[in-house]
Amino acid sequence: MTVNLRACFSVLFAALIIILTMLLSIQIGAKSTDMIKKEIGYSLGKTSLELADKLDQYMWSRYSEIEIISKLKALREKDIAETQLLLNQLKSDIPSFTWVGVTDENGNVQAATNSILVGKSIAERPVYQEAVEHSFIGDVHEAVLLAKLLPNPSNEPLQFVDISVPITNTQGEFKGVLASHLSWAWASEIKESLESSFQKENKDQEIFIVSPRDNTVILGPKAFVGKPLHLESIKRAQAKKGGWILEEWPDGKQYLTGFALGEGYKDYPGLGWTILVRESEESAFASVKDLKTYILLLGALTAIIFAVLGWFLAGLLAKPLRNISQAADQLLSGKRVEIPDYKGIKDVEILSSSLRNLLRDLSKTELELGHMATLAHHDKLTGLPNRIGLDLHIAQILKDTDQRTGNQTCVFLYLDLDGFKRVNDNLGHHSGDLMLQEVAGRLTGNLKESFVCRLGGDEFLVVLNTSLCDPIEKGQQVAEKIVKLLREPFNLDNTRIQIGCSVGGAVWPSDEKDIFKVIRLADQALYISKKRGKNQFSFYDVKKGI
Numbered sequence: 001m002t003v004n005l006r007a008c009f010s011v012l013f014a015a016l017i018i019i020l021t022m023l024l025s026i027q028i029g030a031k032s033t034d035m036i037k038k039e040i041g042y043s044l045g046k047t048s049l050e051l052a053d054k055l056d057q058y059m060w061s062r063y064s065e066i067e068i069i070s071k072l073k074a075l076r077e078k079d080i081a082e083t084q085l086l087l088n089q090l091k092s093d094i095p096s097f098t099w100v101g102v103t104d105e106n107g108n109v110q111a112a113t114n115s116i117l118v119g120k121s122i123a124e125r126p127v128y129q130e131a132v133e134h135s136f137i138g139d140v141h142e143a144v145l146l147a148k149l150l151p152n153p154s155n156e157p158l159q160f161v162d163i164s165v166p167i168t169n170t171q172g173e174f175k176g177v178l179a180s181h182l183s184w185a186w187a188s189e190i191k192e193s194l195e196s197s198f199q200k201e202n203k204d205q206e207i208f209i210v211s212p213r214d215n216t217v218i219l220g221p222k223a224f225v226g227k228p229l230h231l232e233s234i235k236r237a238q239a240k241k242g243g244w245i246l247e248e249w250p251d252g253k254q255y256l257t258g259f260a261l262g263e264g265y266k267d268y269p270g271l272g273w274t275i276l277v278r279e280s281e282e283s284a285f286a287s288v289k290d291l292k293t294y295i296l297l298l299g300a301l302t303a304i305i306f307a308v309l310g311w312f313l314a315g316l317l318a319k320p321l322r323n324i325s326q327a328a329d330q331l332l333s334g335k336r337v338e339i340p341d342y343k344g345i346k347d348v349e350i351l352s353s354s355l356r357n358l359l360r361d362l363s364k365t366e367l368e369l370g371h372m373a374t375l376a377h378h379d380k381l382t383g384l385p386n387r388i389g390l391d392l393h394i395a396q397i398l399k400d401t402d403q404r405t406g407n408q409t410c411v412f413l414y415l416d417l418d419g420f421k422r423v424n425d426n427l428g429h430h431s432g433d434l435m436l437q438e439v440a441g442r443l444t445g446n447l448k449e450s451f452v453c454r455l456g457g458d459e460f461l462v463v464l465n466t467s468l469c470d471p472i473e474k475g476q477q478v479a480e481k482i483v484k485l486l487r488e489p490f491n492l493d494n495t496r497i498q499i500g501c502s503v504g505g506a507v508w509p510s511d512e513k514d515i516f517k518v519i520r521l522a523d524q525a526l527y528i529s530k531k532r533g534k535n536q537f538s539f540y541d542v543k544k545g546i
Helices: 003-070 080-093 185-198 232-238 286-332 346-376 387-403 420-427 429-446 471-487 515-531
Strands: 097-103 109-112 159-168 174-183 206-210 217-219 243-248 254-261 274-280 409-418 451-456 459-466 490-492 495-497 500-508 537-539
Touching: 003 080, 003 159, 003 174, 003 206, 003 243, 003 254, 003 274, 003 346, 080 097, 080 109, 232 243, 232 254, 232 274, 387 451, 387 459, 387 515, 409 471, 409 515, 420 429, 420 495, 429 451, 429 459, 429 471, 429 490, 429 495, 459 471, 471 500, 471 537, 500 515, 515 537
Parallel strands: 500 537
Antiparallel strands: 097 109, 097 174, 159 174, 206 217, 206 274, 243 254, 254 274, 409 459, 409 500, 451 459, 490 495
């Protein structure tokens, strides 16, 4: 073998390893990018929902406090001295109330915290006008009358949220308004509190609070505050579709954006604030880029090593290397093969062993990514498949149906636990979690041939594969078994607990050809069971449409 042939052999062999490495890097990078995108997206959506809940619960607390105070005897009977003491005490106990005042029926302030604006009229202000007939909660705005009367160490414009309610006497006659200005600083405190907990590991994530008025940012990075923000995520949130998307922001960059709408809490209706949490695409996928770089460098280093070996040992290694090259070609075509393991010639043994180890490391990385995908498809609490797992199962059902010559029938059973809220309220969420785990164990232990998943909260879905002739009968048998199974008492931390279960069923494709609509029909049937007294099952009736 001439020197030129050896050089050609070395170059070709190195190129083969590099191509193999690049293909594996592309495949692994694509899979990991998709999984990380979903994982971070769900996290951002959850964070935005948590912040929306915190904001609404805080506002509900302040709203309820004003409602309660307005019904006190001192305010209804116009005991000004006692009212003044009550208002000062309220501000002392809850500093977020920057100013609270009581007016007469004409809007003149009779008593107020620190006597600010006493004797003045606020009849022209929305905080009085909007509360003459019913309670009022106003969106964030700058101070007008109070701007020069309240302390302001930062010298920044004072921002308030208005809460006011009408005051009536015992005969129900309007006697004035209890008006309050809630300092907007509390929202910053809640935002900072949430950031401190999740940004330790996610320093590149940012939080925005957007008002429905012209989609103006009222809390967030300074460059955005006070400016309108028009994004697809805001449109979806305002349409009450919480979640996450990858979208382009005004700076032209792509961001993973979680979004949620503040829809109120209990009797507090909410102000329609949209909560956004974003992380740049570059930051989110940095680990994927590092992984791809590592694989490429590893492949390049391996290629150089074996190119040098090929140069000196081409004559001796011609046959073994040809076999190894053929195995590599099979790997490139997607086949699962082992690199040949040669004995007797030390250099050949080293070459084949190194390639096997490289392939094993790359396969191990792919398996780890597969494990991450499995975690993403399953509910963390119960171990059951989640909504993503359900989507994959449905995709497999549709694929199997297309490949079979005969038809396939599936029965969807939608489950909701009766009395589960009582467990959470009386025993705490820890016992509620234990209850959900026990329920999952009973379902999987007794419905081994069925697909069982948790949709969220105390809702589960069971998918049965049945024959064409008896889907309803089979579904009723399983539904009856489930109701009976979950009616049996549970032992949670040495406490005997009994709940129930309502089930709604629908059949695909006889009830509806769209398999996802069939799930909604099963959900509708579930509520029929609830209305009929719970602890029972109902099936969707195509003829009646229920």
